[in-house]
Each structure stands twice: as C-alpha cells, then as structure tokens.
Amino acid sequence: MTDKLKPAPLAYCNQTFLNSPDGRLLRILSEYMEPLARFRREQIQDTVVFFGSARFQGSHAAKTNLTSVERNEARAAAEQQEKDLKRALAGVDMARYYEDARRMAYLLSKWSIQIPARRHRFVVTTGGGPGIMEAANLGAHEAGGKSIGLNINLPFEQNPNPYITPSLNFEFHYFFMRKFWFAYLAKALVIFPGGFGTMDELFEILTLAQTDKLAKKILVVIYGSEYWNRVLNFQAFVDAGTVAPEDMNLFQFVNSPEEGFEFLRDGLTKYHLGDTPKKQREVLPEIAKTRP
Numbered sequence: 001m002t003d004k005l006k007p008a009p010l011a012y013c014n015q016t017f018l019n020s021p022d023g024r025l026l027r028i029l030s031e032y033m034e035p036l037a038r039f040r041r042e043q044i045q046d047t048v049v050f051f052g053s054a055r056f057q058g059s060h061a062a063k064t065n066l067t068s069v070e071r072n073e074a075r076a077a078a079e080q081q082e083k084d085l086k087r088a089l090a091g092v093d094m095a096r097y098y099e100d101a102r103r104m105a106y107l108l109s110k111w112s113i114q115i116p117a118r119r120h121r122f123v124v125t126t127g128g129g130p131g132i133m134e135a136a137n138l139g140a141h142e143a144g145g146k147s148i149g150l151n152i153n154l155p156f157e158q159n160p161n162p163y164i165t166p167s168l169n170f171e172f173h174y175f176f177m178r179k180f181w182f183a184y185l186a187k188a189l190v191i192f193p194g195g196f197g198t199m200d201e202l203f204e205i206l207t208l209a210q211t212d213k214l215a216k217k218i219l220v221v222i223y224g225s226e227y228w229n230r231v232l233n234f235q236a237f238v239d240a241g242t243v244a245p246e247d248m249n250l251f252q253f254v255n256s257p258e259e260g261f262e263f264l265r266d267g268l269t270k271y272h273l274g275d276t277p278k279k280q281r282e283v284l285p286e287i288a289k290t291r292p
Contacts, residue, residue: 097227100257115273128158
C-alpha cells in the first residue's frame with residue numbers, strides 16, 4: 001500500500017518557485033503592489049526626493065573622525081596616513097551639506113504638514129541609508145513630519161537610518177522598481193553633492209522631463225553650485241549642441257537651505273497646489289525663521 005501524498009504547497013506559498021527565474025515576474029510585481037498598498041494605507045499623495053552622497057557625516061561626527069585620524073598618525077604608514085588625513089579633512093568640509101540637507105528637509109516638512117489636505121503632501125523621501133539620506137530623514141523627523149526610506153538590498157549591507165517613519169521603511173531587490181517609486185510620486189527632486197548614483201538619478205529625471213515622458217511638472221533643485229560646477233560643465237552640453245539651451249531651465253541651482261526651500265515652496269504651490277489659502281500664505285514666511 002502506498003503512502004498518502006501530502007498536499008502540494010500553494011503556488012504563492014512555494015518559496016522554491018517564488019525565488020526561481022520563473023517567479024521573477026511575481027517578485028517584480030510584488031515590489032510594485034506592496035509599496036502601492038502601503039502608500040495608500042499611509043495616505044501619501046506625493047513626495048519630494050532627496051539624493052546625495054551616502055558618505056557624508058554630520059559636523060560633529062566628521063570632526064570626531066578627524067580627531068581620531070590625527071591621534072593615530074604615529075601608528076599608520078606615511079602614505080596611508082596622508083590618505084586618511086586627506087579623507088577626514090574632506091569629510092569635515094563636506095559635512096556642511098549634511099547639515100544643509102537636514103535644514104532644508106526640516107523647512108519643507110514644517111511647511112508641508114500645515115497644508116490643509118486629506119492626504120500627506122510633499123513627503124520627504126530618500127534612499128533610506130546614511131549620509132544625505134539620513135540628514136533629510138532626520139530633518140523631516142525633527143519637523144514632526146513623515147518621511148520615506150526606499151532602501152536597496154546590496155552585497156555590502158546598507159541598513160535603514162533610524163529617522164525613517166517605520167511604516168514607510170521599504171527594502172527593494174530590483175533597482176528599477178526602486179527608481180520607479182522614486183519618480184512616480186515625486187513632485188520635486190533635490191540633488192545634493194554625490195557620486196555616480198546621485199548623477200544617475202539626476203540625469204534620469206532630466207531625461208524624462210526633457211523628452212516629455214512625465215505627466216506632471218517635477219522641480220529639480222541642484223544644491224551646491226561650487227561642487228557641481230567642478231564636477232559637471234552643464235554649459236558644455238549647450239555649447240556642443242548636445243542639449244537645447246532651454247533644457248537648462250529644467251533645473252535650478254541653489255546654495256542655501258532657505259533658498260532651496262523658497263524655490264520648492266513657490267514651485268510646488270504654483271504647479272501642484274493652485275491658489276494658496278490666505279491663512280497658509282501668512283504662515284509661509286514664518287517657517288523659514290524656525291530651526292530644528
């Protein structure tokens with residue numbers, strides 16, 4: 001007599017199948033539907049996305065690191081010592097961008113939570129990791145607003161920073177699905193100094209805007225002209241004829257948190273809020289005076 005067969009697992013409970021190449025479509029669909037369900041549940045209408053280097057620290061941490069490197073001078077080889085010191089000094093200099101991202105996210109969140117709306121407007125969103133991402137989530141947290149972290153599963157572990165709203169902490173496997181959620185809800189993009197990943201996100205959004213593939217107006221703010229003018233020569237694109245002169249209007253340089261906030265506030269109001277109620281107009285100038 002043969003043994004009774006056990007019931008086979010349901011297809012959607014079969015981990016071997018779900019993790020196989022044949023289950024890829026379901027995994028991709030899950031990274032669309034699960035965030036969509038959560039955004040609906042949390043009543044998120046739209047976002048402002050902050051990008052920038054994951055390597056920057058706040059001023060206190062950067063100065064502490066420099067002190068540590070200087071104390072270890074005698075223990076390190078001369079060549080390594082020079083590299084470590086140069087990196088630590090750069091870290092202290094670039095820490096201002098961490099503090100500026102924190103401040104701008106604070107101002108933006110302080111303003112957005114006062115907008116009379118059924119759903120949350122212009123929610124600060126980041127890649128969920130350290131550096132500029134942490135700074136923006138921290139600023140939103142200090143303002144009492146929600147913030148989103150769209151993290152990515154990488155071979156080198158990137159843990160979510162502690163300032164993300166817990167119910168809006170996401171983890172993605174697929175880069176393209178993560179990029180979709182960066183762009184889909186965004187009404188503005190804020191680009192702080194960063195590396196390859198930051199430039200990738202900047203040029204992807206600029207390309208979509210340039211080719212009219214966006215169904216909405218996205219404001220693009222590039223923060224820190226001193227840094228970006230050293231890294232990229234935007235005028236060279238125009239001079240070479242590779243982009244049209246009017247494409248330079250797709251983005252705006254700003255150099256202070258207050259300047260960035262005012263540009264965002266005015267643009268978001270114009271393109272996505274319509275007429276601002278009188279009471280709301282009265283509180284807008286006061287927000288820029290507050291500090292976290």
